[in-house]
Amino acid sequence: MASPTSMLAEEQVHCAICLDVFTNPVSIPCGHNFCMACIGSYWKSSARIMCPMCKKTFFKQPDISINTVLREISEQFKEIRTNAVAKLQKITQLNPGQSPERRRFQINMDITFDPDTANPWLQLSEGGHQIRHLGTWQDLADTPERFDTVVIALSREGLSSGRRYWEVQVGEKDDWYIGVARASVNRKGRISVSTAHGYWALAMKKGQEYRVSSSPPLLLSIEPKLKRVGVYVDYEEGQVSFYDVQNKGHIYTFMDSFKEKLFPFFYLYCCDKASDTMMICPVQETYLVLMHGHAKRNYSQTTKAYKTEIYMKYNLN
Missing domain, CATH: 3.30.40.10 (Zinc/RING finger domain, C3HC4 (zinc finger))
Incomplete structure (x- = not known):
């Protein structure tokens, strides 16, 4: 046998x-x-x-x-x-x-926005689960961890092994990136959000199509408009996948190899209304967790x- x-x-x-x-x-x-x-x-x-x-x-x-x-x-x-x-x-x-x-939900990752990394244009909620573009520059300490030019914030929680899944409510926003970033990404000055620079992301660009941060960027045709996005990472397999939670559909999967700690990241631009707040949501559907291998x-x-x-x-x- x-x-x-x-x-x-x-x-x-x-x-x-x-x-x-x-x-x-x-x-x-x-x-x-x-x-x-x-x-x-x-x-x-x-x-x-x-x-x-x-x-x-x-x-x-x-x-x-x-x-x-x-x-x-x-x-x-x-x-x-x-x-x-x-x-x-x-x-x-x-x-x-x-x-x-x-x-x-043993693979569900409970994440919160990290105020020490957030660009000064960004405002975080008290609990750290919501973020929005304030429309006003805040006088914050320019620490090595903080993004000083690009409106990005990382999560407090990172991963260097295992499988994790979380969901983000993007609402009516039409200019954003979400995904994961290497711990060593450059945080000062203008940066390019791409896999070549340590970002695996899904993006919505105002007036343009959805895209992923491959090099060069790959445009995606997605209908209807995304409201809630699921992100799944399998560190050992080098996999980052994005899902349309509302319509229970797969969007895109990156296959790569990871050699350092990854952090969920969030990019917002030109958002000054409460309706445009980006929010980390509790996972409510079990089908995604089962599908992803738990x-x-x-x-x-x-x-x-x-x-x-x-x-x-x-x-x-």
Whole structure:
């Protein structure tokens, strides 16, 4: 019998776009696999036809067909997930010492704006969960941590391992960036918000389309207008993903590698009305947490027998 360590890894049956088990998986010429609907939507909303994983660009949209073997394996994993989550629910019901909120949201990151990093144009709420452009320059100490020119604030909380998820209410604002930044980013003078300079971000620019901070920037066509954005980071996998919380849809995923601590960051511009306040929100939907792997980690031990069966059936190595 094959040992559990030689089995097919869970990540091999998960789409890098939707982060869930493949549905109608297809292979593109560079060798990476995605759900047919996911890669189709990604190409439709992107300015270039390229692979979301390796960034290989294609001159025209490749002809793709469903990988039937991978589809069958994925269906097996979906059965595994259903059975394992049911077992996990029974286990958590037997553990009354842990609060329901903690059981549901263990990857939820409770973040607050850091006043020591906030640009002097920005005003933070007393609890540190809301921020807005004040419209007036504040006389604040020009410390090394503070952004002195670009209207950015970081969170107090950073991450250097694990998986984290949070949500931001952008409301009616039409000029913002949200995402994560390296701890070492330059905070003085004019800066470029791009992956080349340590920022992985989604942006809305006034009078323009949505974009991500790739180099060069990639324009996205998103309808309807975003109101609430979910941000998910898997540090070890080098992944930063953005989600439309209101419409329960994936927006974009960066794949990179991280070598230093990351901090959630927020950029606001030309906002002087309460309605334009940006707010960090409590996570209310469990589907995103489950989709992003919290349940996968908890039921990994439960599913070893199922994975071994799949490994033996398809002779995967």
